[in-house]
Amino acid sequence: MSIIFLSDNSSGVHENVLRKISEVNQGFTFPYGKDKYTAEAEKLFSLLFGINVDVYFTVNGTSANITGLSSVLSSFEGVLCADTTHINTDECGAFEKFTGAKIYTVENINGKINPEQIAKFLHFKGNEHHNQPKVVSISQCTETGTVYSRDEIKALANFAHDNRMFLHVDGARISNAVEAAGITVKEMLTDTGVDFVSFGGTKNGLMMGEAVVFLNTELSRNMKYIRKQSMQLVSKMRFISAQFLAYLENDLWLENAKAANNAGKYFKEKLEGIPGINIIGTVDANIIFAVFPQHVIDELIPLDYFYVMDPLERKVRFVTSFNTKNEDIDSFILKLKEVL
Numbered sequence: 001m002s003i004i005f006l007s008d009n010s011s012g013v014h015e016n017v018l019r020k021i022s023e024v025n026q027g028f029t030f031p032y033g034k035d036k037y038t039a040e041a042e043k044l045f046s047l048l049f050g051i052n053v054d055v056y057f058t059v060n061g062t063s064a065n066i067t068g069l070s071s072v073l074s075s076f077e078g079v080l081c082a083d084t085t086h087i088n089t090d091e092c093g094a095f096e097k098f099t100g101a102k103i104y105t106v107e108n109i110n111g112k113i114n115p116e117q118i119a120k121f122l123h124f125k126g127n128e129h130h131n132q133p134k135v136v137s138i139s140q141c142t143e144t145g146t147v148y149s150r151d152e153i154k155a156l157a158n159f160a161h162d163n164r165m166f167l168h169v170d171g172a173r174i175s176n177a178v179e180a181a182g183i184t185v186k187e188m189l190t191d192t193g194v195d196f197v198s199f200g201g202t203k204n205g206l207m208m209g210e211a212v213v214f215l216n217t218e219l220s221r222n223m224k225y226i227r228k229q230s231m232q233l234v235s236k237m238r239f240i241s242a243q244f245l246a247y248l249e250n251d252l253w254l255e256n257a258k259a260a261n262n263a264g265k266y267f268k269e270k271l272e273g274i275p276g277i278n279i280i281g282t283v284d285a286n287i288i289f290a291v292f293p294q295h296v297i298d299e300l301i302p303l304d305y306f307y308v309m310d311p312l313e314r315k316v317r318f319v320t321s322f323n324t325k326n327e328d329i330d331s332f333i334l335k336l337k338e339v340l
């Protein structure tokens, strides 16, 4: 099966998550998140972040980003982010449709942005001819597979707050980032001053489930209405919450992320030194980019081992998952060497 490295969305559901869904499938309970499992899962998030957070579950990463951002932004405001961010490139204009606000992009540096880059938008503030910069949004891990350090996040949060803005994190792969950094969620997100996070689950062992976590609880004031209006208030919420119970209990999120990141490291080691293959940038977590010879791409593309991210530059992407095995990587490397 060659689809293994296409995306961490190609992976399945962790057995503990499936078991938990089955466990909560007992009798009747209150709908729309008023059930005890949702309350328990919300508590676990507060423990993880080390403060009382407001949590809103949604079914996918796009909706987590867009409901969260919609609840903070008015149409005359804007978000500052890297040109590569998912909200800008891969959400089919959902941000624009649902917020009516503007995305101000800055050129990414290894997938990241820094305060100096966003400073140049500050002169828009107070000028009615421009959408007002209100939120800085970063992805962690980034779309280029890098991971922001704690200091980099702190610098962005401080800069945002000093200029009356908020910091949002698209954490579709936040568990991979936290594991890779070797720090806690509290250290990465709470202590650095992040305001709200799309906390991913689907890519790391859930069937479907993401959480919009507001560390700055004043910002969540409109979220329950926005979530319903955005069609993300799941009526049988207990089955989303149950997944997060399994995910957060006993640190399954961390265990899964470690497995995915270790597979990423192994993949990189195996690719390194193969003549004709150039790994691009660093492999901080579970995403590997490389430049492949054209004939290799042509031969392997029908086998669905990778996505070609840039056909002109012959740039391909691999993603490892919580259940990727070293043998899967070994057999791909064998195939690659054959084709080479």
Ligand SMILES: Cc1ncc(COP(=O)(O)O)c(C=O)c1O
Residues within 6 Å of the ligand: 060, 061, 062, 063, 086, 139, 141, 142, 143, 170, 172, 173, 202
């Ligand atoms: C950085 C990032 N954000 C968000 C998402 C979530 O997207 P989806 O709506 O497909 O779950 C993804 C998925 O590819 C992603 O890579």
